[in-house]
Amino acid sequence: MPSYAVIGASRGIALELVRQLAASPDNVVFAVVRNIATSTHLTAFVTESKRNNVHVLQADVVDHVALKAAATRAAEITGGSLDVLIHSAARMEYTTMFKTLTDYEDDEKLEEDFLEYFKVNTLGVTHSINAFLPLLRQGTTKKIVVISSIAGERNIAWDLRIDVMAAYSASKAATHMVLTKYAVLLESEGFTVVSLFPGMVDISATAVGPLSADLLTDIGSLLEKFKKADPNVDLTPLSLENGTRSLLEAIHSFGPADTGAVRSAEGHTVARVVVDA
Ligand SMILES: NC(=O)c1ccc[n+]([C@@H]2O[C@H](COP(=O)([O-])OP(=O)(O)OC[C@H]3O[C@@H](n4cnc5c(N)ncnc54)[C@H](OP(=O)(O)O)[C@@H]3O)[C@@H](O)[C@H]2O)c1
Incomplete structure (x- = not known):
């Protein structure tokens, strides 16, 4: 019975990972969410699908105590082990996401935003790995995959002259x-510890709300830079189902030879361009 913990599973890519993993009745899937009460898409899936191989656990990734409690609960269910940890949770605060380093109202606001991004996106990964590590050590595959972003690539920021999304x-x-x-x-x-680029995946179906006109303009300007760098680059977002399926195929294919690597899945064109660069 392969076991998976998916962190940040209320919506988006992680929810779809849960959905696809749960389709195999042999899999035991832990869907870890910040807040069960507000995870309406996940709750609807669990209720409607009647899957009894999905266990919903609550833990904010900034809360190492809650993550350890979630890991303890998972260990009770599996008998102490976990095979694969997939961390997908990330702070993407649209009101500040596209700010450059000089766009903030004042230095306090800049510091606040940076620290919050760092707490969730960097320390959050550390807390979730540390919490589940004792279980992973007892597992058969010892696999940790973190869904990352090409926004964190230094060469892309420089080569494409991307000054926005500074804190993220x-x-x-x-x-x-x-x-x-x-x-x-x-x-x-x-x-096996791998950082996996998802490329552009359409998460609109489970988004909290519609994107503002300003945000759409910012996204458009960013995509223009990719197009300028490579006129042949495919900027069509992957569907949630297909994009996630190829992420899952990549995750299944990873082994110890991939450890320490940054990878992208087949079909994720933008991310592939970056990995190959
Ligand atoms: N979709 C893309 O095209 C794309 C591109 C590049 C990189 N990525 C990366 O892919 C990953 C998944 O993103 P997504 O596209 O699926 O975005 P999404 O739909 O916005 O999902 C983000 C998830 O992170 C969770 N989260 C945020 N803060 C959290 C916290 N403190 N504790 C626990 N969970 C928290 C959210 O939970 P709540 O519902 O509680 O807010 C939500 O489930 C992220 O790491 C992102 O950087 C995505």
């Missing part, structure tokens, strides 16, 4: 380093 990008870049440290730390134990 810095937190995602720091996450790459955190994963490298885990890969080194756990290499001798046979762990």
Whole structure:
């Protein structure tokens, strides 16, 4: 009975990972969410699908105590082990996401935003890995995959001259380093630790609300930079189902030879361009 913990599973890619993993009755799936009460899409899926192999656990990734409690509950269900940890949770605060380093009203606001991104996107990954590590050590595959972002790639920021998404990008870049440290730390134990780019995946179906006109303009300007760098790049977002399916195929294919790597899944064109660069 392969077991999976998916962190940040209330909506988006992680919810779809839960949905696809749960389709195999042999899998035991832990859907870890910040707040069960507001995870309406996940609750609807669990209720309507009548899957009894999905266990919903509550833990905000900034709360290491709650994550450890979630891991303890998972261990009670599996008998102490976990095979695969997939961390997808991330702060993407649309009101500040596209700010450059000089766009903030004042330095306090900049500091507040940076620290919050770092807390959720970088330390959150650390807390979830540390919480589930004792279970993963007892598992058969010892696999940790974190869904990352090309926004955290230094060469992309420079080559494409992307000054926006400063705090988000810095937190995602720091996450790459955190994963490298885990890969080194756990290499001798046979762990596979991979950072996986999702490319552009359409998450609108489970989004909290519609994107504002300003945000759509910012996204458009960003995509123009990709197009300018490579006129042949495919900027059509992948459907949630297809994009997630190829992420899952990639996750299944990873083994110890991939540890420490940054990967993208087949079909995720933008991310592939970056990984190949
Ligand atoms: N979709 C894309 O095209 C794309 C592109 C590049 C990278 N990514 C990466 O892919 C991953 C998944 O993003 P997505 O596209 O699926 O976005 P999404 O639909 O906005 O999902 C984000 C998830 O993170 C959760 N989350 C945020 N803060 C949390 C916290 N403190 N504790 C626990 N959970 C928290 C959210 O939970 P709540 O419902 O409680 O807010 C939500 O479930 C992220 O790491 C993102 O950076 C996505």
